[in-house]
Amino acid sequence: MSTSSVPNSSPSAAERELQDRFVRENLRRVFALIYRIVGNVADAQDLTQDTFIKALQRKDQLKDGDKSAQWLGRVASNTAIDFLRRKARVNFTEIDSLPEPLPDPSERRADEEMLRAEEAAYLDHCLEALSVRERTALVLRDVEDLPASEVAAILGCSPATVRSHIANARTKFRAIYEQRKEAQ
């Protein structure tokens, strides 16, 4: 096969391969994070795509593997929370007055108990019992490992408020998790 091409300013094949690898390595994690925050697949898909497109244009941020993965988590969280803010057209502190986005009960409940491990289903149940801001704070702190001060900055609230969200989220999760153990 012979090939000819005109020059343009697109990234080199090597750059493109790096980009593709970066996406492959992080796509599932970023989607999972955003899905947990916004609670539905269609929005999570759009926001995941937007996150990578934003991130991949910042080549300077992508050099160090671990650091860039964590930075990507921040971009993803910010993208998801900006979206919730815009959607709500209220401050994040008022987002809890919105209907809870998780889960899509009609689609997810029917036979999920059969389809998946009971433990996993119960963990989902524990997370879903949290308010949006509690769950978001918990995910950013305990899954993305962001410091509490940074979680506060992303959520646009004070460090004291964010500590209260995190504490409430952890104690609620704990209490609901324990309920099941007692029921068994």
Add this chain to the structure above:
Amino acid sequence: MKHLDESQIALASRGDLSGFANLRARLHLTFCKTCRDRVAEYRQDQQRVKSAVAAFELPRSMKWDELEAEMFGNIRLGLEVEEIHRDAGQVSPVVVQHEAMSWRGLAAAGAMTAIVITGWFLTGPGAQSYLRHGPSAIAQVRSGAVVLRGDEHGVGLENRGTGLMLRNVSAPAGRFEVSLDGSVRASAVDQDSGQVTVSQVYVE
């Protein structure tokens, strides 16, 4: 001895208490096994939360592999749209801010592109003639009997007497790309709407 309350335990489990409360909790934990055990349970919860988030479940009608492939393709497309916008000198730092073309719009345009390709391929003698006699190719790939080419009007494919041509209707193609895996791609930006059309043809 007064134990730490539930919030303090929850926060102490990851060092999230501040200032004096943090010092007091650490001191208490050094000599209180009861509270240390409670902290350990919260640390286990953190692992549980991590695994619950990682093992998200999609609605039953959806498959992760398909969603992943779709997102992968859209990200690639989105990046190319950004590059084209930059090449065209438009100020458009990220596609999400470009409301004229939403993701759903892009996805719909992608679907239409696929349909157009199929239609032309089935009824394409005109395309074949165009490929033979039209403007000279800017980029071309030949693989056996199959020729892929791109010129100022779009991208096309000719295969054993049948051809297809996918034209960029709104604007001359701004960029061409021909790859060794047998694809030709042309992209164009409509100067008025800023809409980007990406046409792509593969040899299977």
